[in-house]
Structures are given as C-alpha cells and as structure tokens.
Amino acid sequence: MELLDRYLQAVKKHLPWERQDDIVAELKANLEAQLEDKEAELGRPLTKEEMEAWIQQLGSPLLVAARYGPQRHLIGPALFPIYWYLLRLVIGWTTLIYLIAKTVEIGAKGLSGHAVLDAALRLPGIWLINAAVVTLIFAVVEAAGARFPGRYIPFAPMSPVWLPAALPPLAKSAGERPRSFAKALAEVIFGWLLLAWLLLVPRHPYLLLGPGAWVLASLPYKLAPVWWPYYWMLVAIQVFELAWSSWELARGTWQRPRRVRPLITHTMGLASLAILLSAPDHALFLLKNPAADAAAHGAALASLNKGLTGALALAAAIVALQLVWSVGKMGAETYRKRRAAQ
Amino acid sequence: MTLPESLFENLRLELRRGCLTLAVLAQLKQERYGYTLRKALAARGMEIDENTLYPLLRRLEAQGLLTSEWREEDKRNKRFYRLSSEGEEMFAWLLKEWNEINTAITNLL
Numbered sequence: 164m165e166l167l168d169r170y171l172q173a174v175k176k177h178l179p180w181e182r183q184d185d186i187v188a189e190l191k192a193n194l195e196a197q198l199e200d201k202e203a204e205l206g207r208p209l210t211k212e213e214m215e216a217w218i219q220q221l222g223s224p225l226l227v228a229a230r231y232g233p234q235r236h237l238i239g240p241a242l243f244p245i246y247w248y249l250l251r252l253v254i255g256w257t258t259l260i261y262l263i264a265k266t267v268e269i270g271a272k273g274l275s276g277h278a279v280l281d282a283a284l285r286l287p288g289i290w291l292i293n294a295a296v297v298t299l300i301f302a303v304v305e306a307a308g309a310r311f312p313g314r315y316i317p318f319a320p321m322s323p324v325w326l327p328a329a330l331p332p333l334a335k336s337a338g339e340r341p342r343s344f345a346k347a348l349a350e351v352i353f354g355w356l357l358l359a360w361l362l363l364v365p366r367h368p369y370l371l372l373g374p375g376a377w378v379l380a381s382l383p384y385k386l387a388p389v390w391w392p393y394y395w396m397l398v399a400i401q402v403f404e405l406a407w408s409s410w411e412l413a414r415g416t417w418q419r420p421r422r423v424r425p426l427i428t429h430t431m432g433l434a435s436l437a438i439l440l441s442a443p444d445h446a447l448f449l450l451k452n453p454a455a456d457a458a459a460h461g462a463a464l465a466s467l468n469k470g471l472t473g474a475l476a477l478a479a480a481i482v483a484l485q486l487v488w489s490v491g492k493m494g495a496e497t498y499r500k501r502r503a504a505q
Numbered sequence: 506m507t508l509p510e511s512l513f514e515n516l517r518l519e520l521r522r523g524c525l526t527l528a529v530l531a532q533l534k535q536e537r538y539g540y541t542l543r544k545a546l547a548a549r550g551m552e553i554d555e556n557t558l559y560p561l562l563r564r565l566e567a568q569g570l571l572t573s574e575w576r577e578e579d580k581r582n583k584r585f586y587r588l589s590s591e592g593e594e595m596f597a598w599l600l601k602e603w604n605e606i607n608t609a610i611t612n613l614l
Contacts, residue, residue, distance in 0.1 A: 186563070188582065188584075189559065189584045192581055192582060192583045192584065193540040193543075193559065193583075195581065196540040196541075196581070197540050197555075208536050222556050226556070230556050230559075230560040231560045231563060477576075487533060
C-alpha cells in the first residue's frame with residue numbers, strides 16, 4: 164500500500180491543482196479495489212516485486228496525470244483551418260505592404276545595398292510578430308471555447324463566408340488550350356515589326372513620343388547615357404522572344420506550354436531595370452547646358468530624377484516579386500507532379 | 506513496431522475512441538464507480554485502460570452527460586457515476602448514429 168500511496172503522490176504533483184485531491188481520492192479508491200481483486204484471486208497479498216510490476220503497468224505518473232489535463236493543444240482541429248487560412252492571408256498582405264513601403268522609402272532616400280539588406284533582414288521579424296499575434300488571438304479563442312463550450316464562442320459563424328455562385332470559374336491549365344498556329348505566326352510577324360520599330364526609335368524619337376519628341380527637344384534636359392544600355396537590353400529581350408517564337412514555329416512546337424521562357428524574360432526585364440537604377444547619382448536625366456541652366460532648372464531636375472528612381476525601384480520590386488512567384492509556382496508544380504508519379 | 510503495425514494501432518485507437526464513449530454511456534444507465542464500470546465493460550468484451558476510462562468519466566461529467574456523487578461502500582469512499590437526463594438523450598442519439606454506421610458498413614462489406 165505504501166508504494167501505491169507514493170505513486171498517487173507522484174501523480175498528484177502533476178494534476179491540475181484545483182482538482183488534485185478529488186482526482187487522487189477517486190483514483191485511490193479505484194486502484195485499491197483493483198488491488199483487492201488481484202489479491203483475492205491470488206489468495207495472498209502481492210509481493211513487493213508483483214506490486215512494483217503492477218504499479219509500473221499503471222503508467223508513469225506524469226502521463227497518467229496528463230490525461231486529466233483540460234486541453235492539450237493550442238489551437239484545436241475545429242479552429243485550425245480558419246487559423247491557417249488567416250495566418251497565410253496576414254503574412255501575404257503584410258509582406259506585400261512592407262515591400263511596397265520599403266521600395267518607396269528606398270527609392271526616395273536613394274538606393275543602397277545597406278538599405279536593401281536592412282529591409283530584407285527585418286522581414287523575418289515582421290513575419291514572426293504577425294504570426295505570434297494571430298496565433299495568440301486564436302489560442303485565446305480556443306481556450307475560451309474549451310472553457311465555455313458552445314456558449315460564448317460562436318465557432319460556426321467564424322468560418323469564412325462563401326456562396327457557391329461566387330466561386331471563381333474553372334481555371335484553364337497552361338496545357339489545356341494550346342496556342343493555334345495562326346496565333347504563333349502572328350506573334351512572330353508582330354515580333355519582327357516590334358523589333359524594327361524599336362531599332363528605329365533612337366533615330367526617330369517621334370515614333371515613340373509622337374509630337375512630344377519636339378517638345379522634349381525644346382526642354383533643357385537630355386537623357387543620361389545610362390539609357391543606352393537599357394535600350395539595348397530591351398532590344399535583347401525582343402530578339403530573344405522573337406528567336407524563341409521563330410524556333411518554336413520552325414520546329415512545330417508552338418503548342419507546348421511555356422514555362423521557362425517567362426522566367427527568362429522576367430529576369431531580363433529585372434536586369435534592364437537594374438541598369439537604370441545603377442545610374443550614377445540616380446541621374447536619369449541631365450541638363451543640356453549645366454553651366455547655364457543649373458540655377459534655373461537644377462532643383463526641378465533633381466526632383467524629376469528622384470521621383471523617377473522611386474518609380475523604377477517600385478517597378479523592379481514588382482517584377483522581382485513576379486519572378487519569385489513564377490519560380491515558386493514552377494517548383495511547386497514540379498514537386499506535385501513528382502509526388503503524383505510516385 | 507513496424508510502420509503497418511503502428512499505423513494499424515493509430516487507426517484502431519481512432520476507431521475505438523468514439524465507441525468507448527458510447528460503451529461507457531450504455532453501461533452507466535445503472536450507477537457504477539470507476540473500477541466496477543471497467544470490470545463490467547471488460548466482461549462484455551470492451552477492455553478499457555484505466556488511464557483512458559477514469560479521465561473520460563471526468564470529461565463526460567464536465568460535459569453534463571454524467572452526474573456523480575461520493576458515497577461510502579465497503580468502508581471506502583467511492584465516486585459513483587450515472588447518466589444525467591442530457592446523457593440519456595445524447596446516448597439515444599449516439600446509439601442511432603452507431604446503428605446507422607453499423608448498417609452502412611455491413612452493406613458496404
């Protein structure tokens with residue numbers, strides 16, 4: 164009996180304090196009755212070894228006490244799908260808002276590696292804080308729901324509201340509707356025309372700006388030299404697209420879904436924006452006659468360059484996000500196909 | 506324990522979990538305390554580990570399905586449980602559900 168009392172004392176230590184005595188008294192009555200039955204069967208008291216073996220079989224005090232615990236999860240299965248959905252939503256929107264805000268800030272203050280690194284390093288902390296806040300709210304809701312079941316926490320109305328009629332139309336997968344030959348041919352023809360137009364723009368700017376070309380010529384500003392490598396990068400992108408489309412047409416593979424090509428185009432687009440953002444002192448426009456016009460137009464020019472750099476940084480961030488999204492989507496698709504094939 | 510064995514054990518426990526509640530409610534139409542309830546269930550082929558049964562009785566009582574009282578029997582204080590009126594109602598619903606599942610599974614096999 165002494166061993167049983169020691170066992171119950173050990174169990175008690177781990178029980179919820181407000182019910183310790185009640186639970187232990189009940190457990191003691193049940194186990195003593197069980198022990199009496201065992202001894203009646205044997206016709207003698209249990210030996211020390213038999214008693215130890217029986218107590219051992221009852222389970223460790225910690226685990227026995229744990230079964231009487233009120234709740235063993237932070238967020239239960241009923242609430243978890245809503246929690247997980249909202250957590251992803253919050254993290255996604257927070258990231259987007261943060262990236263836009265940081266891009267604008269960096270664009271306004273001037274692009275530097277330190278600023279970009281600092282913004283990137285702060286992001287995990289922001290994720291963590293948001294995840295902690297959402298988790299805490301749901302843990303409180305869960306705990307309240309467990310304490311007052313079905314009384315104060317209306318779980319059902321918390322499910323996201325949805326209407327069958329508002330469901331989005333069926334998504335067409337890339338391979339579902341292959342491009343027609345006419346569309347592929349039109350792409351090549353218009354691609355050549357676009358390239359020709361692009362190559363003519365430097366000599367005939369009115370092709371791009373219309374009458375604005377003559378207005379621009381009368382202004383005291385001119386394009387900075389950094390626009391030339393940017394221009395040639397645009398030409399390279401167009402040549403790449405055209406070569407790819409022509410090659411597909413020649414090989415008869417225009418119906419195949421395009422997966423890698425958009426990634427390359429996005430990367431080249433990002434590189435072209437990076438060229439502009441790397442302009443010395445972010446000077447995208449210069450004065451035609453700095454000595455004569457600096458006093459009158461210098462401030463306006465600085466403001467123009469600053470605004471334009473901010474806008475370009477924002478565009479670069481959006482293109483980078485698109486690129487990350489495309490790569491992630493492609494990776495997830497590949498993984499899913501591999502899993503399905505297993 | 507190999508993977509199929511441990512998987513079987515998990516699925517078996519999952520399958521038994523709901524049945525245990527039904528079995529306990531069925532046996533508590535008549536007042537019993539923990540150990541005699543365990544013996545009664547075992548005698549009818551439903552073995553339940555004490556670490557599962559005793560906390561389960563507490564939970565069912567907290568949910569309002571059982572009532573309990575401390576009483577002396579054989580010179581020992583024991584906690585006797587029996588179905589509450591809500592428990593009786595719940596037992597009828599669960600039994601109906603159990604019978605429907607049982608019929609469905611029988612039809613499927």
